[in-house]
Amino acid sequence: MHPKLGAVHHIGIAVRNLEEAKKIFAGSLALPCVDEKTLSERGVKVAFLSAGNTTIELLEGIGPESAVSKFVEQRGPGIHHLCFEVDGIERVMKELTESGVRLIDEKPRPGAEGRLVAFVHPKSTLGVLVELIEK
Numbered sequence: 541m542h543p544k545l546g547a548v549h550h551i552g553i554a555v556r557n558l559e560e561a562k563k564i565f566a567g568s569l570a571l572p573c574v575d576e577k578t579l580s581e582r583g584v585k586v587a588f589l590s591a592g593n594t595t596i597e598l599l600e601g602i603g604p605e606s607a608v609s610k611f612v613e614q615r616g617p618g619i620h621h622l623c624f625e626v627d628g629i630e631r632v633m634k635e636l637t638e639s640g641v642r643l644i645d646e647k648p649r650p651g652a653e654g655r656l657v658a659f660v661h662p663k664s665t666l667g668v669l670v671e672l673i674e675k
């Protein structure tokens with residue numbers, strides 16, 4: 541069985557300060573900001589910038605315990621994750637697990653857009669955090 545990942549839905553970039561990051565990506569690089577929200581339960585503030593067929597998700601951690609804050613603390617700001625669209629997220633998660641890929645989430649959960657998401661453990665994907673999002 542081959543789990544099917546679809547198109548890159550978005551690229552997540554961890555930043556120290558969302559407003560400063562928007563000045564660069566929405567200002568200097570002129571990528572239009574299409575949405576912005578605070579996800580308290582996930583410990584992040586996010587801004588979505590439109591980039592042709594994909595989206596850039598800027599993430600600022602809220603508080604030192606946030607996973608994004610820890611990432612920035614350890615590695616500095618930069619690319620944090622890649623998100624791929626999948627058709628049938630629970631099935632894809634099951635197939636990935638069966639093929640030996642470690643997942644962070646045991647079950648999909650609602651993501652920033654309300655669509656179901658789940659994360660693959662970066663230890664299984666050469667240090668790259670991979671997010672799956674239901675199509």
Ligand code: ZN
Binds near residue numbers: 550552597621623
């Ligand atoms: Zn994401």
